[in-house]
Amino acid sequence: MARVRGRTIRVLFDAETIAARNREIAQEIAKAGYRNLLVVSILKGSFVFAADLLRALHDAGLSPEVEFISLSSYGTGTTSSGEVRLVRDIESDVAGRDVLIIDDILESGRTIAFARDLMLKRGAVRADLAVLLEKPGKLAQPLAAEHVGFTCPDLFVVGYGMDAAHAFRELPFVGVVEERRPRTARAAARGSRAPAPAGRIRRAASGSRRGSRGRAAYRSRREP
Ligand code: IMP
Numbered sequence: 001m002a003r004v005r006g007r008t009i010r011v012l013f014d015a016e017t018i019a020a021r022n023r024e025i026a027q028e029i030a031k032a033g034y035r036n037l038l039v040v041s042i043l044k045g046s047f048v049f050a051a052d053l054l055r056a057l058h059d060a061g062l063s064p065e066v067e068f069i070s071l072s073s074y075g076t077g078t079t080s081s082g083e084v085r086l087v088r089d090i091e092s093d094v095a096g097r098d099v100l101i102i103d104d105i106l107e108s109g110r111t112i113a114f115a116r117d118l119m120l121k122r123g124a125v126r127a128d129l130a131v132l133l134e135k136p137g138k139l140a141q142p143l144a145a146e147h148v149g150f151t152c153p154d155l156f157v158v159g160y161g162m163d164a165a166h167a168f169r170e171l172p173f174v175g176v177v178e179e180r181r182p183r184t185a186r187a188a189a190r191g192s193r194a195p196a197p198a199g200r201i202r203r204a205a206s207g208s209r210r211g212s213r214g215r216a217a218y219r220s221r222r223e224p
C-alpha cells in the first residue's frame with residue numbers, strides 16, 4: 001500500500017518485479033532477430049516502460065533507434081470509445097525497417113492496432129508489439145502482442161507512466177487506487193469515514209471525486 005495525493009494505492013506490480021521482467025523481455029527481444037530496429041513508444045502512457053525497457057535493451061546488446069508517437073483514444077471515464085486519433089507522428093521513414101511498438105496496456109487493442117497498421121501501411125517489414133500489461137478477454141479484434149510483461153486483472157491501474165486524469169504517472173510501481181469510503185451520516189457527523197465495501201477502481205478513477213478537478217477531470221480524454 002502507498003498513500004499518494006490523499007489516496008490509498010494498492011500495489012499490483014512492484015518496481016523490482018517490473019525491473020526483473022523488463023530484463024527478461026529485453027532478452028526475448030534480443031533473440032527475436034530484428035534488423036535495423038526502430039522502437040516506437042506510444043505516448044503518453046508508455047514513456048516510463050519504454051525508458052526502462054530501452055536501457056534493458058542496451059544491456060541485452062541492442063542499439064535501436066527510438067521514436068515517439070502520440071495517440072489518443074476518446075471515451076467517457078475509463079472506457080475507450082474506439083476512436084483513435086493521431087496527435088503527434090514519428091519523424092522517421094519506416095519503409096523496409098523492423099519496428100517494435102511499445103505501449104503500456106493492451107486492452108481493447110485499438111490503440112496498438114492503429115499504430116501497427118500505420119507502420120505496416122508505410123512499408124515496415126515487421127511491426128511487432130511489446131506491452132507491459134495485457135488485460136485478457138478485452139480485445140475488440142484478434143491481436144497478439146509478441147512481448148508481454150504481465151497479465152493484468154480487469155481493474156483500472158495507475159503508475160509506472162499510467163495515469164488517472166494525468167495523476168499517478170510518477171509511481172515506480174503499478175497499482176490500483178482504492179475507492180474512497182462512503183460517509184455515513186454518523187461518520188460524517190464525527191468527521192470520519194465509514195468502512196468501505198470492497199470497491200472497484202473503475203468508479204474510483206472515473207467519478208468519485210467532487211469539485212472542479214473531480215468528476216469532470218476523470219471523465220475527460222483518455223490518454224494512451
Ligand atoms: P486499448 O483499449 O487497448 O486501445 O487501450 C487504450 C489505452 O488506454 C492504452 O494505451 C492505455 O494507455 C489506456 N489504458 C487502458 N487501460 C488502462 C488502465 O487500466 N489504466 C490506465 N490506462 C489504461
Ligand code: MG
Nearest residue numbers: 045104105224
Ligand atoms: Mg497507452
